[in-house]
Amino acid sequence: MSMDTAAQQDPFDTVLDIQMPAEQRVPVVFASPHSGCYYPEDFLAQSALDPQTLRRSEDTYVDDLFAAAPAHGAPLLRARFPRAYIDINREAYELDPQMFDGPLPVYANVDSPRVSAGLGTIARVVSTGAEIYRRKLSFAEAERRIEGIYRPYHATLTRLIEETERRFGCCLIVDCHSMPSIGGPTDADTGTSRFDAVLGDCFGTSCAPFITEAAEKTLRDLGFRVVRNTPYAGGYTTRHYGIPAQGRHTLQIEVNRRLYMNETTHRKIPGFTRLQQDLTILIATLTSLPTSDLRP
Numbered sequence: 001m002s003m004d005t006a007a008q009q010d011p012f013d014t015v016l017d018i019q020m021p022a023e024q025r026v027p028v029v030f031a032s033p034h035s036g037c038y039y040p041e042d043f044l045a046q047s048a049l050d051p052q053t054l055r056r057s058e059d060t061y062v063d064d065l066f067a068a069a070p071a072h073g074a075p076l077l078r079a080r081f082p083r084a085y086i087d088i089n090r091e092a093y094e095l096d097p098q099m100f101d102g103p104l105p106v107y108a109n110v111d112s113p114r115v116s117a118g119l120g121t122i123a124r125v126v127s128t129g130a131e132i133y134r135r136k137l138s139f140a141e142a143e144r145r146i147e148g149i150y151r152p153y154h155a156t157l158t159r160l161i162e163e164t165e166r167r168f169g170c171c172l173i174v175d176c177h178s179m180p181s182i183g184g185p186t187d188a189d190t191g192t193s194r195f196d197a198v199l200g201d202c203f204g205t206s207c208a209p210f211i212t213e214a215a216e217k218t219l220r221d222l223g224f225r226v227v228r229n230t231p232y233a234g235g236y237t238t239r240h241y242g243i244p245a246q247g248r249h250t251l252q253i254e255v256n257r258r259l260y261m262n263e264t265t266h267r268k269i270p271g272f273t274r275l276q277q278d279l280t281i282l283i284a285t286l287t288s289l290p291t292s293d294l295r296p
Helices: 041-046 051-057 139-168 209-221 236-241 271-287
Strands: 016-019 028-032 076-079 171-179 197-200 226-228 248-256
Touching (some): 016 139, 028 139, 139 236, 171 236, 209 226, 209 248, 236 248, 248 271
Parallel strands (some): 028 076, 171 248
Antiparallel strands (some): 016 076, 197 248
């Protein structure tokens, strides 16, 4: 099994990674928030699950699938920590009070649908529905992850967006994900076989329609079965950063894991190279959209 073996002395030294182009030529930023595979030793000790099961929530290899972004003039931001440790595609404090050994602060969002499903900022379960932790956590532990990982990630993403807007007058954020081939127990489509790709634009509110249309046409022309906003309309990143009226657009892309990996062993399958090539064509499409059309 391939898990990141970064130095253990200070795991927060390895929060994220930015792949920058030699020169940013386009008003597009790609992000992969869930492909991290660095599992801290203290987290593994806290977990009731084996490492392979913990990886079920990981968007394995998504950063590799979108690795061509810098060659097309766009930055690629990659999280190093896994979603099972902290989910940076949530509000900062979407927390399940049942997971903690004391009261949560009043500003914690304890009632969101994500929390109810066990998939808050600090997840209670992996995508199969299996409970992650042996015992309750302290709020101090949650705060440590939020301050050490969540906030640096979003500060970096915000900086990339603002630098792009200053240079081009607009920005398109492409939030890159993968999904299990069949809806899991925490999903609205439990037991349902999924499409090849899901495009999430928060039902047309997070980006201009022509962006979603261009992505959908490109993928369909490549032979993908594509659907919009079902079962994923967009997470926190899509909702929070997408403000089309201000020239800031966000599109979430989910690709089906069965296209490129064995979902049990997490090993790449022969289809990986083909999918990577197809997504490089999608990257070319999105980075070729007229800047004037993206501006407010």
